[in-house]
Amino acid sequence: MPRVNLLLFLFIICAAYLAICDHCCVINYQKLPRYDLIKTNWRSNQPIISRKVVSNVEKCKEFAASKRALAFNLASTRNRAGRRENTCQALQCPEDFNMTTLVPEANYRYYSMYPVFSLPENSTIECIPKAGMFVFSSESLNYTQAQSFCRKRNASLAHVISEERTEGLARFVSQNRPSFVGLSKNDKEGIWKNEFDESLSCFDYRAWGEGQPSHFKGCVALVNPPPAESSPPFWKVVPCYISLPFICEISPLSQQSSRQYRKNRHRT
């Protein structure tokens, strides 16, 4: 008898969990980003968002994450009393691929959410504070080709479902030359999704242009209208087979490991 009760209890708990927590919960559950040590006795000159005295590197990681910093410097300096103390400098952006703003300085350590990466041909790299690092390719490819271009470089077509991302990225999209981003819908699933398998319905933000989405399915391009139109940037549905420039989002270290995990899971 108690056993039946226990099973019933577990069943109710599971049903309640599934009812409350659909797949969107996974997206809203943000684990701590991963910051790795990139260089010792060097400091990045990227703009500092905030700083704090911390007891150790773990505390600095928590602080940087709370500020949504993409990188940080950890300095070990002597205070007025002559005692060593650690100062955490949360940085707005990590070092660029060529690390030109990294300067040698004793007792500093530079940490980043991003591995050291190289720049693909015919592209530029931009940092959107708090959002990430993005590669803008001037080469035109169709959507599936653009997807594999990004994947080969440990990146994905850029997630744009937030104001920060859509507005931030649009500043680098040339006018009258829309770029593919990571948002599409096919016949099979029939839902708009980003490249992380997250449904559009899991987010509140929308940037559809007038009359958009114009088609039941397709791929989304980010449009930066010329100033004369005084319209904010918007999303537009285009056929997936056309060739356009595109924007990849570089995967932070934490995603590169989970992507590997996901790949392995699919294989088994």
Ligand SMILES: *[C@@H]1O[C@H](CO)[C@@H](O)[C@H](O)[C@H]1NC(C)=O
């Ligand atoms: C490093 O990259 C920046 C931004 O892409 C570029 O402006 C600069 O010329 C590069 N510097 C070197 C030495 O390659």
Ligand SMILES: *[C@@H]1O[C@H](CO)[C@@H](O)[C@H](O)[C@H]1NC(C)=O
């Ligand atoms: C880069 O651009 C140049 C000039 O447009 C072109 O000749 C070359 O094939 C491009 N490289 C790639 C990898 O697309």
Ligand SMILES: *[C@@H]1O[C@H](CO)[C@@H](O)[C@H](O)[C@H]1NC(C)=O
């Ligand atoms: C992609 O990430 C993996 C795992 O971190 C790494 O081994 C590989 O070198 C990376 N590839 C590129 C092109 O950066």
Ligand SMILES: *[C@@H]1O[C@H](CO)[C@@H](O)[C@H](O)[C@H]1NC(C)=O
């Ligand atoms: C993109 O082009 C490739 C090569 O031409 C083709 O195999 C693929 O089907 C195209 N993708 C779409 C979505 O049209």
